[in-house]
Amino acid sequence: RSVLKTPLKQAATSHSVLTELQPDCQPLTTPPKPKETLPADPWTPTSNLKMLISAASPEIRSREQRKELSDNPSEVLQAKHCLQEHLSGDEYEKSQPSRKEKSLGLLCHKFLARYPDYPSTAENNYICLDEVAEELNVERRRIYDIVNVLESLHMVSRLAKNRYTWHGRHNLSKTLQALKKVGEENKYTQQIQMIKKREYEHEFDFDGERNEEMARSFGSSEHSEMSFVELPGMEFRAASVNSRKDKSLRVMSQKFVMLFLVSTPQIVSLEVAAKILIGEDQLEDLDKSKFKTKIRRLYDIANVLSSLELIKKVHVTEERGRKPAFKWTGPEVLPNIQGTKLETTSTTSPRPISESIPSKEQCSKNLFPSRGKQNFTRHPSLIKLVKSIENDRRKIQSAPTSPVKISASTDQNVSAFTSKMAQVPVIAKHQLEGQSKKAKEMKMKLSGSALDCNLSSPEAVPKPQPPRPAAPAEQPALPQPLGVCPPSHSPVSPVILPQTHSGVSYAIYLHPSPAHTVTTYSPSFMLQPLPRANLTGMKSINSKVVNKITTEEGDNQIATDDPTKCLTAKERPNIKSETSSQRCLKRSQALQESNLIKRCRSDEESLDTSLTFFPSGYLIPLTQCTHGNKAGFSDEEKAGICSLQHTTYSSPIAGVIPMTAPELKAVNIPAFHITPLNIMLSPTSIAAAPVLSGSSLNSSNTSSAPNPSSSVLNFTLQHVGLIPTGVQVPANPVLQHVPVSSQPENVSHSSENLNLQEEKVSKNIWRLLDRAGLSGGYSAPCVPKEPQGPQAATENFFRTPGGPNTGPSLSANSDGTNRISQGALYIPQRKLEVSED
């Protein structure tokens, strides 16, 4: 291959050159410029699209001509030479598209420019890959890259071969919510922590075995595939044309996004993301090449996400050095809001994998893109195959979706749902955008402003007013009042601070609206209490101060935090609040569900009416269920299913979420070493109670929480053998390490200087804990995993290498009871600073 490659490469090169040079032109001579510029320049939204489109046909023709030429090497070369001759060196150079000019990101911009962010449902926004490829002058392959990720966000859906439907951002917020939810269910947060921890250990730990061991455990812990997350309304289309292995890009993209949505500072390094993603489908296999490949893919995804302005590249500086990372700049994802309306009624039909079939079908039509080979009756296209092993289980055949689903109809439906909630903001955004995207960009660059926030994340925008009547119960304010992490959810405006320190500029994110100030709550951080204004003021504060603050933070944390709290703090509260609120709201609608909820408290968190988690990894929106109803399932049935599902899968996950300093988000200062230690406890074990009960995050912790967590911790440690039976470790995470050494460092140290020794010590500790936690804690009490076979592995997130899924997981097998098994400890985040750009 390689051999061939070289030669091919050259040919290719020349070809590309040619292509680039002669965009729409005729053969040789045409100066490249014209076209080149055209596409490249203004991405002004949709406007010039039309022009491009109109130009399409001719272009295509020219393209073909080009192709012919390219086939003939000599000609190509000649052409090239001609160009060179005609153009001076510089010019030639210019004409020669630099790599950047051919970047996927740029291409994506062009692509996006063709379609409106919020297309009217009426118009048919279909995309013909060939056309696009032609118009943009790229190989179709590249278009696939873009479309695949767009598909993962449900911004497009495949209609048929070579054809996609453009949905724009109408479904974005819902998609993100769904993804967030799944991410939470997958315990991505924990996984991230785990990885970080591992890295930490690696720093000074050479012991291969240990690493491997860890890796193994880690890898095993994940569930492998969660497939594509569907959205209500979108399902059909998505499913309509199956795609073959729904494995990668699409899914990878969703997972990647999930990572952002679940991490507290919404920053994800490629490395971590790659590891997590790898872990999912391939246990261990730290294979370097695989890792590399994953990274490559992530870059691809990141490029398009960047084009969508959902993320932006940043660098995270750690002790190690700078690491590429991306920061979420998209809309904040509100917990479940959306769902309220949609879901409501019904029921979800979740079912355990094994039995799922029936409900599956109903929903399935929408949902899945199952991979099964078999076709189902009506729509062969819908059917997807499940992977070999997994297939059995997961394979879900999708019922035929009615072939009927036409994009238009679907869109309407979707839009209908969406509209109420999101519409307003969306529209606003739209208008704004329309006015001047450029202006917007500029603004953004300058510094975040409320406007930006709005623009960037219309959907996310805190709903000032309760938009939809539909969700009466859901008070708009709900989140805030509850004290539920508003901070994290609310959009923040970054302010760039001239940082003295490293010369790196840091940004402090301020919430656009004063109201948000509330958010500051954060048990662990001193800073939190500070009003935004104060934060702002911080700019002037020198690093010292900052450091100090940091320290304090740490102290506080130590003093105050307890594992429980950690758990509770951010996510939990939110979730809970959501849940509760939702419940109330929904109640009428879904009594059944509530019942279910009662049954399993753990479920509460996850209980998002709108979505159901399939073992297979599919999310089924209630809406879909609704569809399912059509299919003929009774609500009861569904309900039953749902209950099952919830019981089985949803449980612990949400509860486990480790808390990181919410503030981080609010204040992004390098100095802040935010490293709350997180202890993963199974929610259940903790008795989700405190968390759940305490609607407010704030209140949370202090009292009740600590105990449970500490006990768990102790249990774990003891179990593992890290500490003698009699010994008790304080609940406080920090302290946990303490036994070995002083842990303060873990918690906080001035960004720049970590005490190396301490670090080492802590590392060691971690290592021990890790080991213990992983091998011991994880595996501990387990229930034998069910032989679900192939899939089982997939589904369990935190399965121990050994086998039983200890994790909080979603394993189908568990009786719903949660075990304490997981005693994973979180390593403090080591992120020291984030530099943008």
Place this chain on the structure above:
DNA sequence: TGATCCCGCCAACGT
């Protein structure tokens, strides 16, 4: 150099 990531071979999948 390491970070990025373009490019296109070629294998699954459809049809």
Place this chain on the structure above:
DNA sequence: ACGTTGGCGGGATCA
């Protein structure tokens, strides 16, 4: 068989 998708990773660019 042939066209569509898209996994994958070599190796070119960029910083």
